[in-house]
Amino acid sequence: MGSPAISVAMSVYNGERFLVPAIESVLAQTFTDFEFLILDDGSSDGTRAIIEDYAARDSRIRPIIRENRGLIASLNQLLAESRAPLVARMDADDVCLPTRFARQIDWLAQHRDYGVVGSWCIDIDENDQPWGGLCNSPRHPASHEDFLIAIENGWALLCHPAVMFRRDLVLSVGGYHAAFKHCEDMDLWLRLASVTKLASIPEPLIRYRHYSDQVSSRHATEQQIGAAVARLAFAERRAGRSDPTEDLDRLPPIDELDTLFGREGVAREVRAKVAPGLLYSRAGLRDHGFDLVLRYLTEGGEHDGMWRTVARLLSFGEPARAVKLASTLALTAVQG
Numbered sequence: 001m002g003s004p005a006i007s008v009a010m011s012v013y014n015g016e017r018f019l020v021p022a023i024e025s026v027l028a029q030t031f032t033d034f035e036f037l038i039l040d041d042g043s044s045d046g047t048r049a050i051i052e053d054y055a056a057r058d059s060r061i062r063p064i065i066r067e068n069r070g071l072i073a074s075l076n077q078l079l080a081e082s083r084a085p086l087v088a089r090m091d092a093d094d095v096c097l098p099t100r101f102a103r104q105i106d107w108l109a110q111h112r113d114y115g116v117v118g119s120w121c122i123d124i125d126e127n128d129q130p131w132g133g134l135c136n137s138p139r140h141p142a143s144h145e146d147f148l149i150a151i152e153n154g155w156a157l158l159c160h161p162a163v164m165f166r167r168d169l170v171l172s173v174g175g176y177h178a179a180f181k182h183c184e185d186m187d188l189w190l191r192l193a194s195v196t197k198l199a200s201i202p203e204p205l206i207r208y209r210h211y212s213d214q215v216s217s218r219h220a221t222e223q224q225i226g227a228a229v230a231r232l233a234f235a236e237r238r239a240g241r242s243d244p245t246e247d248l249d250r251l252p253p254i255d256e257l258d259t260l261f262g263r264e265g266v267a268r269e270v271r272a273k274v275a276p277g278l279l280y281s282r283a284g285l286r287d288h289g290f291d292l293v294l295r296y297l298t299e300g301g302e303h304d305g306m307w308r309t310v311a312r313l314l315s316f317g318e319p320a321r322a323v324k325l326a327s328t329l330a331l332t333a334v335q336g
Contacts, residue, residue, distance in 0.1 A: 177248075
């Protein structure tokens with residue numbers, strides 16, 4: 001048998017809750033020439049049984065069952081084991097629209113200079129209803145020129161589970177880097193921007209799910225710190241300097257970033273970029289992201305939105321932190 005046109009790469013860890021509709025949305029694609037790699041990353045729930053049941057019914061599914069190694073190791077394994085020249089990412093809690101693969105493979109055939117194409121998204125909640133968050137997913141850049149503008153402005157770049165990319169290009173830049181846990185996709189897009197073009201089809205091709213237990217909600221602080229460092233590394237490469245993060249297995253604490261990048265002010269710059277993005281994050285305000293916000297304020301950070309965050313902390317059931325933030329705001333206002 002020849003190689004399929006597309007390898008679909010899905011990693012799952014304890015994902016039984018939404019796994020069935022995710023799998024069925026892939027199997028229901030109008031474009032059918034694909035292999036479907038589903039990696040069970042050491043789940044302890046019913047994930048493995050679901051995967052094996054579907055694999056027994058559809059020969060396009062290639063199950064990979066093993067112990068837990070984490071998402072980045074799983075993504076790199078899926079990339080290594082894919083047999084097709086194009087890889088379509090998919091997450092176990094999202095839903096593809098039926099024409100997703102057909103639209104993306106056709107788009108890449110017509111745009112040979114692009115290595116990655118995503119799509120816009122329809123935001124849904126855990127009950128498949130329209131998501132009622134503070135804002136819906138942004139309209140991701142529809143051209144490489146707009147993609148570069150988005151990088152400069154710190155805007156969203158691509159929806160990771162909605163992308164299709166040329167496998168050889170991703171391998172050529174080293175795949176996903178272990179140091180950028182919880183923002184491995186951001187780092188990859190920024191490295192790829194130096195060797196290819198990236199964009200999204202300006203129409204929704206996936207239903208993107210939002211719920212309190214998803215990775216981006218539980219690890220907001222680490223995700224935003226990593227994204228800020230990834231952007232700094234991109235700026236270093238663009239300026240013709242070496243990337244100090246290239247060979248790291250993990251990022252150092254923020255206070256060590258000045259040493260890593262070889263100049264003063266990097267740690268402060270990262271805190272200034274991250275702190276405003278944590279003000280609406282329940283998880284971020286409950287973990288060490290709260291200390292990062294306080295440090296940002298003592299370093300002269302803006303007070304915009306901070307008093308509303310005091311009220312938000314009270315609504316989150318964090319009165320002690322609300323008092324501490326209010327005290328810090330009052331003190332820094334006097335000092336300012």
